[in-house]
Amino acid sequence: MDAKKLEHFRSLLLSQLPQHNEHIREDQAAALELSDDGVKDSSDLSMMDLNKELALRLGERESQMVADIDQTLLRIKERSYGNCGRCSRQIDERRLDALPTARYCANCQAAIEAATGNDETSTL
Ligand SMILES: [Zn+2]
Numbered sequence: 001m002d003a004k005k006l007e008h009f010r011s012l013l014l015s016q017l018p019q020h021n022e023h024i025r026e027d028q029a030a031a032l033e034l035s036d037d038g039v040k041d042s043s044d045l046s047m048m049d050l051n052k053e054l055a056l057r058l059g060e061r062e063s064q065m066v067a068d069i070d071q072t073l074l075r076i077k078e079r080s081y082g083n084c085g086r087c088s089r090q091i092d093e094r095r096l097d098a099l100p101t102a103r104y105c106a107n108c109q110a111a112i113e114a115a116t117g118n119d120e121t122s123t124l
Pocket residue numbers: 084085086087088089104105106107108109
């Protein structure tokens with residue numbers, strides 16, 4: 001990938017970082033707020049635990065996104081950005097436009113997901 005495109009994706013990713021960090025702060029604040037021991041009723045408590053759990057999970061997801069962006073910025077710096085981490089072929093630029101943190105080409109991503117299974121539903 002040429003330097004101009006690398007720079008394009010670099011600034012795109014950098015522009016996304018502050019909003020993710022902001023979301024993390026919000027989620028953590030929400031989780032903290034829900035830790036408030038003002039609620040005595042046990043049914044309210046379990047509801048509160050659920051919301052707190054959700055807020056923490058959202059925070060984790062945002063933290064993961066920030067970590068992904070950090071790793072992607074590193075790949076841009078090393079100029080390995082845009083190459084699939086599995087088959088080393090160039091990732092389709094339309095894919096990178098839609099998902100700048102993509103580490104694998106669409107084929108490899110599908111193969112990896114098929115192999116590991118999508119556990120998104122089972123963890124929630
Ligand atoms: Zn690949």
